Amino acid sequence: MSxxxxxxxxxxxxxxxxxxxxxxxxDPRAVALRASMDDEIAPRYAGRLDHVDPVEAERMSRAxxxxxxxxxxxxxxxxxxxxxxHAALRDxxxxxxxxxxxxxxxxxxxxxxxxISRRLMAELERLAAVAGAHRLILQTGDRQPEAVALYERxxxxxxxxxxxxxxxxxxxxxEKTIGR
Numbered sequence: 733m734s735x736x737x738x739x740x741x742x743x744x745x746x747x748x749x750x751x752x753x754x755x756x757x758x759d760p761r762a763v764a765l766r767a768s769m770d771d772e773i774a775p776r777y778a779g780r781l782d783h784v785d786p787v788e789a790e791r792m793s794r795a796x797x798x799x800x801x802x803x804x805x806x807x808x809x810x811x812x813x814x815x816x817x818h819a820a821l822r823d824x825x826x827x828x829x830x831x832x833x834x835x836x837x838x839x840x841x842x843x844x845x846x847x848i849s850r851r852l853m854a855e856l857e858r859l860a861a862v863a864g865a866h867r868l869i870l871q872t873g874d875r876q877p878e879a880v881a882l883y884e885r886x887x888x889x890x891x892x893x894x895x896x897x898x899x900x901x902x903x904x905x906x907e908k909t910i911g912r
Contacts, residue, residue, distance in 0.1 A: 748812045750848065752855045755808055757800040757820065762808060765818035769838035776875040780902070788899065795896040798822065798835055805859050809839070809852050816843040817852045821860055821868075827895070831907075832860045834870040837879065849882055861911030868910055869894065874902040 755762055781789045802822045809817030817840070822833040834856055839849050860868055869891070872879045888906035897903040 750851060751810045752852075753808045753810055754805050754859070757798075757803045757806045759806065759808070761815040762806050762818055765808070765815060765838055765840070766836055768840065769818070769836060772841075773873075773876065777873065780875075791899045795899055803835075804832055804863060805856075807852065807855055807859070809843075809848050809855075811843055811846075811848065816840045817848050819852050819856055821856060821863075824869075824895075828869070830865060831867040831869050832863065832865045834868055837870075850886060853882070853886055857908070857910045864911075866909060866911055867907055869905065869907045871897045871900075871903050871905045873900075874904055880904060 781792070784792070798820070802824070804821040804823050806820045807818070808815045811817075817838065819837040820835040822835050824831070824833050834853075837849065837852065839852070857868060868888075870883065870888070871893070872883070883906045886908075888908045891905050891907045893900070893903045893905050897905065
């Protein structure tokens, strides 16, 4: 296992050839991976909003929406030429100067357990540092324990819920200092 200076921990080996490609948010492969993520995650939260006021549910939905104009980079993981992972970096504006937000981290089921998610996160950290960010932040939900375990394993620390996720009480937010 090799050491990765960006994550501070070991990076497991991955079978086959793995590379990263920065693509537009609208790249069809990125769109397809995000749709697969939505299909997988939606059932976990089914019923979660059944008793939420419709106005509040709309606020929550808006908080989770991603404006493509705020995306600083969309990254695909290619394994032997096939898109098997996706993540993006988002600029949340002046209130979060020096930080970028990690969004929409997803690895297809048949590529899990190979170290791709760790490599993808390391690539996001590298890109963010090159862009001058000193911190990455992210939000996930309480019904995504695999994501929480990954983030904690690679050195992310829990932080309070930050805007725009304040209306989503089941958010779990994290940060990691990078590039220093």
